[in-house]
Amino acid sequence: MSESEKTGMISRRNLMLRAGAGMLAASIAPALLLARSAKGDTISDISPDGALQKLMEGNQRYIEQKRTFPDQARSRIVEVAEGQHPFATILACSDSRVAPEIIFDQGLGDLFDIRVAGNFLDDGVLGNMEYAAVELGVPLLVILGHERCGAVKAALDGKAVPGHIGTLVAAIKPAVDSTKGDKGDAWDNAVRANVKMNVKKLTSSSPILAEAVKAGKLKVVGGRYDLDSGKVEIIA
Numbered sequence: 580m581s582e583s584e585k586t587g588m589i590s591r592r593n594l595m596l597r598a599g600a601g602m603l604a605a606s607i608a609p610a611l612l613l614a615r616s617a618k619g620d621t622i623s624d625i626s627p628d629g630a631l632q633k634l635m636e637g638n639q640r641y642i643e644q645k646r647t648f649p650d651q652a653r654s655r656i657v658e659v660a661e662g663q664h665p666f667a668t669i670l671a672c673s674d675s676r677v678a679p680e681i682i683f684d685q686g687l688g689d690l691f692d693i694r695v696a697g698n699f700l701d702d703g704v705l706g707n708m709e710y711a712a713v714e715l716g717v718p719l720l721v722i723l724g725h726e727r728c729g730a731v732k733a734a735l736d737g738k739a740v741p742g743h744i745g746t747l748v749a750a751i752k753p754a755v756d757s758t759k760g761d762k763g764d765a766w767d768n769a770v771r772a773n774v775k776m777n778v779k780k781l782t783s784s785s786p787i788l789a790e791a792v793k794a795g796k797l798k799v800v801g802g803r804y805d806l807d808s809g810k811v812e813i814i815a
């Protein structure tokens with residue numbers, strides 16, 4: 580066996596071990612996870628407001644094309660290989676133009692990304708959010724919609740869609756329906772309503788996240804990304 584084959588086997592084994600460890604952690608009761616977090620070994624030391632400021636400063640650098648591309652050097656790869664301490668969880672649309680690390684000028688290990696077309700909550704997404712808040716101690720959670728979102732448009736149009744795409748449309752439809760008759764641009768109204776509705780729904784859907792918010796350990800905000808300017812506006 581060649582050296583490269585051996586290396587390949589080792590890294591695949593490491594990957595499998597890590598995947599196994601992740602599944603194990605996810606299956607541990609929340610109370611246990613809280614206890615582990617309380618030791619301070621997994622908690623981020625940045626405050627919820629500090630995290631939001633750091634994120635928005637990164638967006639400003641991106642808008643002005645003054646990006647610093649932080650946390651992307653070889654040393655960062657080595658640092659985060661041992662563990663992650665992201666400072667923000669981002670639920671963003673899958674849209675290729677809304678990549679969180681790029682639009683917030685962040686790097687490896689900075690953001691815990693959850694991406695689903697139409698950036699709405701379901702049980703899987705809530706599980707991801709709870710994991711980030713409780714196991715990793717991430718102090719900030721952003722639900723990020725964006726201008727001219729295709730998933731929102733599909734829900735707005737109400738036309739038949741093939742396969743599983745209907746699941747996405749059905750999840751976004753309540754927000755779209757809530758804007759019927761509103762003045763202004765129907766598409767953008769729906770994008771904004773979808774963000775606000777999911778921010779509101781978050782704490783009522785997850786007692787774990789509600790508790791973290793109540794304890795001041797987690798801040799939840801909603802944002803809208805402008806495709807034209809690159810700016811993220813906090814709207815909820």
Ligand SMILES: [Zn+2]
Pocket residue numbers: 672673674696697725727728729730731
């Ligand atoms: Zn979208």
